[in-house]
Amino acid sequence: MLIDYHTHHERCGHAVGSLEDYVKRGIEIGLSHIGLSDHMPLLHVKPEEYYPEMAMPMAELPAYVEECFRLKEKYKGQIEVRVGLEADYIEGWEQEIQTILQAYPWDYVIGSVHFLGTWDISDFRQTHNWEGKDIFAVYEQYYEAVVKAAGTGFYDIAGHLDVIKRFAYRPDRSRQQEVEELENKALRAVQQAGMVMELNASGLSKACEEMFPSRRMLEEACRLGIPLTLGSDAHDPRKLSEHLDLARALLYEVGFRELAVFEGRVRQMIPLEIEG
Ligand SMILES: [Zn+2]
Numbered sequence: 001m002l003i004d005y006h007t008h009h010e011r012c013g014h015a016v017g018s019l020e021d022y023v024k025r026g027i028e029i030g031l032s033h034i035g036l037s038d039h040m041p042l043l044h045v046k047p048e049e050y051y052p053e054m055a056m057p058m059a060e061l062p063a064y065v066e067e068c069f070r071l072k073e074k075y076k077g078q079i080e081v082r083v084g085l086e087a088d089y090i091e092g093w094e095q096e097i098q099t100i101l102q103a104y105p106w107d108y109v110i111g112s113v114h115f116l117g118t119w120d121i122s123d124f125r126q127t128h129n130w131e132g133k134d135i136f137a138v139y140e141q142y143y144e145a146v147v148k149a150a151g152t153g154f155y156d157i158a159g160h161l162d163v164i165k166r167f168a169y170r171p172d173r174s175r176q177q178e179v180e181e182l183e184n185k186a187l188r189a190v191q192q193a194g195m196v197m198e199l200n201a202s203g204l205s206k207a208c209e210e211m212f213p214s215r216r217m218l219e220e221a222c223r224l225g226i227p228l229t230l231g232s233d234a235h236d237p238r239k240l241s242e243h244l245d246l247a248r249a250l251l252y253e254v255g256f257r258e259l260a261v262f263e264g265r266v267r268q269m270i271p272l273e274i275e276g
């Protein structure tokens, strides 16, 4: 059973392909589950005053959800389509986020921290914000937001938990232990919230050159009994499930034997299968 629970599509403005293109590609490559999980519309910054092509306009959200459910029905028997959202955690906007999450019958919701204030730390156009900053302090701020995100209880899956490393800004080696403490605190928050964590393979193609999260964090998650799921974070149907063979092998090596899947926000575990 192959699954991919993290995908995007053209509505967000920085991905290509329709939802149906991803579903068809999923069938073609033999996925048993495909999770559609586009970005939540921007809430705390005005889209017209912000960087363009960040997320779907708010007005598109109902059409997105409707189309996802239509595809779920249409491809029943060929692939299990799951309807999700990659919902940002934005400190101070909890009420507004909750309103969006409660408005639709999601199969699952990924909780991701992209924003520290108005800085999207995952946007390549905004890396100048690192300049002149204490890298460790930014990491601290990021992981504090992750802990708060988990504490809201809004989310099923913790998205790319150490994405702060994406552009390879890393604190000095001398602070490694402190960084690990921040990471472990975030993992404990995920565990206490009863959340699943994703292994997001897209990091392999980024400047950090490793998946989100790191092997060390996966080992810690395994010790803590946090269930894992898998996502490619594809922004192009041709990249659907890219590197997920490596991701499955890594999870197996670390000690995981099951993966989490969702429907109607109820979790189920399926066997983790690896090649060979
Ligand atoms: Zn995206």
Ligand SMILES: [Zn+2]
Residues within 6 Å of the ligand: 086, 112, 114, 122, 159, 160
């Ligand atoms: Zn993300």
